[in-house]
Amino acid sequence: WTAFRDNTMHHFSRLVVSAEGTMRLDTYGVVGDGSPPVIVDTFEYRESCPAELVLGKDELQFGVVAGGTAADQAVSLSAADGSAASFAVEVDAPWLEVTPTAGSTPTDLTVGVDTTGLAAGLYNGVIRATADGYVADVVRVTLAVRDLVVSMSPDRSSPIALEGATVAGNIYAFTTPDPGVQRVRFWLDNPAMSGTPRKVESNGPFDFAGTATNGSANPFNTKNVSNGTHSITAALDLVDGTTQVVTRSFVVSNP
Numbered sequence: 001w002t003a004f005r006d007n008t009m010h011h012f013s014r015l016v017v018s019a020e021g022t023m024r025l026d027t028y029g030v031v032g033d034g035s036p037p038v039i040v041d042t043f044e045y046r047e048s049c050p051a052e053l054v055l056g057k058d059e060l061q062f063g064v065v066a067g068g069t070a071a072d073q074a075v076s077l078s079a080a081d082g083s084a085a086s087f088a089v090e091v092d093a094p095w096l097e098v099t100p101t102a103g104s105t106p107t108d109l110t111v112g113v114d115t116t117g118l119a120a121g122l123y124n125g126v127i128r129a130t131a132d133g134y135v136a137d138v139v140r141v142t143l144a145v146r147d148l149v150v151s152m153s154p155d156r157s158s159p160i161a162l163e164g165a166t167v168a169g170n171i172y173a174f175t176t177p178d179p180g181v182q183r184v185r186f187w188l189d190n191p192a193m194s195g196t197p198r199k200v201e202s203n204g205p206f207d208f209a210g211t212a213t214n215g216s217a218n219p220f221n222t223k224n225v226s227n228g229t230h231s232i233t234a235a236l237d238l239v240d241g242t243t244q245v246v247t248r249s250f251v252v253s254n255p
Helices: none
Strands: 010-017 022-030 038-046 053-055 059-065 073-079 086-091 096-099 102-104 107-113 121-131 137-151 170-176 181-188 199-201 228-238 243-252
Touching: 038 121, 038 137, 053 121, 053 137, 059 073, 059 107, 059 243, 073 121, 086 096, 096 121, 107 121, 107 137, 137 228, 137 243, 170 228
Parallel strands: 059 137
Antiparallel strands: 010 022, 022 038, 053 073, 073 107, 086 102, 086 121, 096 107, 121 137, 137 170, 181 199, 181 228, 228 243
8 A cells, every 4th residue: 555655756865863963864856857856854863852943834835827826825934942033044946935035933934936937847846944053944845837738649748838839630738737636628719618628537647639548648630620720728627626727829730
């Protein structure tokens, strides 16, 4: 049995033992795309118990349609002993924003994301709060940038953004990434989403033309529509009960 699985990254841990009487385990996540490892979790044993900084949440999750914005989230920061500790906050991802970056506890931090220039995918970052004489605390942040993309292969390899793409013959359009999505409803040339969806996918991968029994994407034959500009609209019903809608236009140019 697997109680919990994180399919977004691989993991490794580093054990650090010091002569001062501490033993710390740092666990890192590696996406595998060349980006540096990020700290997923860390804990430390000491011969004595020093004061600690305490962030009010262990994890924050953001989900946004590519090119859109996400609402800021708040997380509290305090010292476990109740004192006013002078803290500093740092982040390890350029899209991750926190204010204030310094001050005294207790306080509330405002966490936001800047998705400018980010392609569809899952992004991971860490917020780390430190103070002299206190054990640091971290919050792991996950950002899902969702979009409609298109591949020329049923295995969905080498996808590109559907928006503005010029296509011909069979194409394989789908939404990505899958985590956090429980259903996708698709419409063709119907951004108002009126009437019955053209296709409903209740399990990922979420393919515009449906998914074959072997897991590959079914093709959409663009010869069944006229040459010119068309659109696909996808309503992504998320596991948190909300829905994100994305409409992307593309050009069909068959001989």
